[in-house]
Amino acid sequence: MTERRPFIAGNWKMFKTIREAVETAGALVGHVSDAAGVDIMIAPNFTALAAVREVLQGSAVMLGGQNLHWAPEGAFTGETSAGMLQDAGCRYVIVGHSERRQYFGETDETVNKKIRAALECGLAPILCVGETEKEREAKKTFSVLDKQIQNGLKDLRSADVGPMVIAYEPVWAIGTGKTASREQAQEVHRFLRSLMESIFGNDLASAIRIQYGGSVKPNNIKALMEMPDVDGALVGGASLDAATFSQILHFQS
Ligand code: 13P
Numbered sequence: 001m002t003e004r005r006p007f008i009a010g011n012w013k014m015f016k017t018i019r020e021a022v023e024t025a026g027a028l029v030g031h032v033s034d035a036a037g038v039d040i041m042i043a044p045n046f047t048a049l050a051a052v053r054e055v056l057q058g059s060a061v062m063l064g065g066q067n068l069h070w071a072p073e074g075a076f077t078g079e080t081s082a083g084m085l086q087d088a089g090c091r092y093v094i095v096g097h098s099e100r101r102q103y104f105g106e107t108d109e110t111v112n113k114k115i116r117a118a119l120e121c122g123l124a125p126i127l128c129v130g131e132t133e134k135e136r137e138a139k140k141t142f143s144v145l146d147k148q149i150q151n152g153l154k155d156l157r158s159a160d161v162g163p164m165v166i167a168y169e170p171v172w173a174i175g176t177g178k179t180a181s182r183e184q185a186q187e188v189h190r191f192l193r194s195l196m197e198s199i200f201g202n203d204l205a206s207a208i209r210i211q212y213g214g215s216v217k218p219n220n221i222k223a224l225m226e227m228p229d230v231d232g233a234l235v236g237g238a239s240l241d242a243a244t245f246s247q248i249l250h251f252q253s
Contacts (some may be wrong), residue, residue, distance in 0.1 A: 010239025173214025
């Protein structure tokens, strides 16, 4: 079986001034000097990227963006390109977060364009997928995820999507304190991995990392990470505090 390195990322959403972001990132760097064996990323607000990059210099903590536009540049007021994120020091970019789908008109089609733009630029996209509570109750979880993956990754080849990460974020678990049980997470992660296998083949599917996101906390990370297809976490609220996030990153100790 392919060894998949755990990957835990913090999505800071629209929180923190530059000063607050620098303080939290600085504290985090102090906490994680010994967090061996885990890839770590934080995605601060765009305005804080440059300052946080300085703080992360020489540390194991990588930088990510929360969104991007698919064009390399142009008259797109308010938008940020993959190249700009990379220029700001980002290695990853979150694509298709449910908050963007819900509030900002993100569709599987725009997700597809953004994934391509990120990959072309050498940025690794973290593709977020997940069902709403209503969809889960209607037993549509798998069909919703199937559509998000098939359309979001339409016409991409396995050679292109290698660096990509998938984040399974059930919408009903985001910011609600309701975590998916580890069995629910495993069931979906297994489904996503076999879906990736049917599209891109076994090598890609067994190597791709699938994060779980939705009310991940220090008290539930270990149980989630014990599941065979859970390779990491995308953490919102609990990543905003360096000590709390550090506890999550040290789930193995
Ligand atoms: P919470 O951890 O606050 O539930 O947020 C999850 C999330 O949306 C990460 O992208």
